[in-house]
Amino acid sequence: MLLSEVAYARPASVDEAIALLAGNDGARALAGGQTLINVMKARVASPEVLVDLADLAELREIGFSSAGLLEIGAMVTYAQLVSSSEVDVARPILARVAATIGDVQVRNRGTVGGNVCVADPTNHLPPLLTVLDATFTVRGEGGERSVGAEDFFKGVYLTEVGEGELLTKVSVPPSKGAGDGFAGVTIGKHGTYIVNATATVSEDGVRIALGCVGAVPVRATAMEEALSGGDLGEDAVRAAAEGLGASLDPPGDVHGSADYRRRLAEVSAVRAVLQAASGTGGQ
Numbered sequence: 507m508l509l510s511e512v513a514y515a516r517p518a519s520v521d522e523a524i525a526l527l528a529g530n531d532g533a534r535a536l537a538g539g540q541t542l543i544n545v546m547k548a549r550v551a552s553p554e555v556l557v558d559l560a561d562l563a564e565l566r567e568i569g570f571s572s573a574g575l576l577e578i579g580a581m582v583t584y585a586q587l588v589s590s591s592e593v594d595v596a597r598p599i600l601a602r603v604a605a606t607i608g609d610v611q612v613r614n615r616g617t618v619g620g621n622v623c624v625a626d627p628t629n630h631l632p633p634l635l636t637v638l639d640a641t642f643t644v645r646g647e648g649g650e651r652s653v654g655a656e657d658f659f660k661g662v663y664l665t666e667v668g669e670g671e672l673l674t675k676v677s678v679p680p681s682k683g684a685g686d687g688f689a690g691v692t693i694g695k696h697g698t699y700i701v702n703a704t705a706t707v708s709e710d711g712v713r714i715a716l717g718c719v720g721a722v723p724v725r726a727t728a729m730e731e732a733l734s735g736g737d738l739g740e741d742a743v744r745a746a747a748e749g750l751g752a753s754l755d756p757p758g759d760v761h762g763s764a765d766y767r768r769r770l771a772e773v774s775a776v777r778a779v780l781q782a783a784s785g786t787g788g789q
């Protein structure tokens with residue numbers, strides 16, 4: 507289906523982009539366009555003004571803050587994450603997971619900001635960034651604020667980014683010896699997840715989050731608590747995962763029943779923790 511008529515703006519600065527978003531009712535930021543353009547074609551969304559972020563070079567940067575956090579601009583693509591030396595040094599799991607999103611075309615256009623702002627419960631990055639304790643910088647005409655991952659995701663297609671605001675960057679603590687793991691089951695090869703789990707193991711303990719089992723990433727806090735004694739052998743991890751599925755209320759659909767997702771959640775969480783504990787990460 508063709509797009510409806512829509513006004514198009516291509517601002518040259520972040521401030522100009524925010525002014526356009528704040529000054530036009532029904533204006534929407536356009537990042538990679540892979541979700542937004544499709545939902546516009548399907549008439550699910552009908553913004554009156556598209557504010558294209560393509561020329562905002564500062565949103566395409568990857569670097570480090572003065573406090574040593576890895577800073578990823580909202581317009582950084584998955585392909586950039588995959589090839590970034592900064593990501594490789596600071597938190598390589600981000601590159602490993604980004605390398606599995608969609609296909610080359612999706613990775614060349616899809617952006618970190620778009621992935622988290624669309625807040626699709628099946629997207630790869632929300633549970634990963636939740637476990638990594640990322641913070642999200644949201645800027646509007648009144649200034650900017652930092653939002654933790656657990657407050658950023660509000661519901662299906664709903665985040666802390668309000669009308670007239672932009673997500674400008676995501677900040678991620680470097681590994682500092684932590685091991686990270688990501689596992690799950692997809693609909694097809696490199697496809698959308700039916701369930702996924704991310705885990706990180708550090709001297710502060712174990713953090714685990716599940717994707718595709720709720721409106722927002724779900725922390726497996728009972729399993730984290732059960733592993734707080736430090737035994738991360740396979741038997742202990744499997745035992746800690748018992749009851750995780752029963753604690754969830756996942757959706758059922760054509761790709762898997764709610765019970766199937768409960769089972770996958772346990773299996774995925776075990777795999778993610780074992781990967782993280784071994785320090786190898788990967789799929």
Ligand SMILES: Cc1cc2nc3c(=O)[nH]c(=O)nc-3n(C[C@H](O)[C@H](O)[C@H](O)COP(=O)(O)OP(=O)(O)OC[C@H]3O[C@@H](n4cnc5c(N)ncnc54)[C@H](O)[C@@H]3O)c2cc1C
Nearest residue numbers: 535537538539540541542580616617619620623629630673
């Ligand atoms: C064939 C295909 C397969 C895919 N498979 C996967 C997959 O397996 N896993 C996965 O995670 N994703 C997958 N995706 C989704 C893809 O990752 C999209 O790129 C992503 O969901 C949206 O990113 P985008 O940059 O295209 O954002 P857009 O579509 O441009 O924007 C999405 C939404 O976010 C808002 N937005 C974007 N940037 C900002 C910002 N900086 N501040 C405020 N609001 C903003 C927009 O206004 C819009 O509402 C797939 C997409 C396609 C087409």
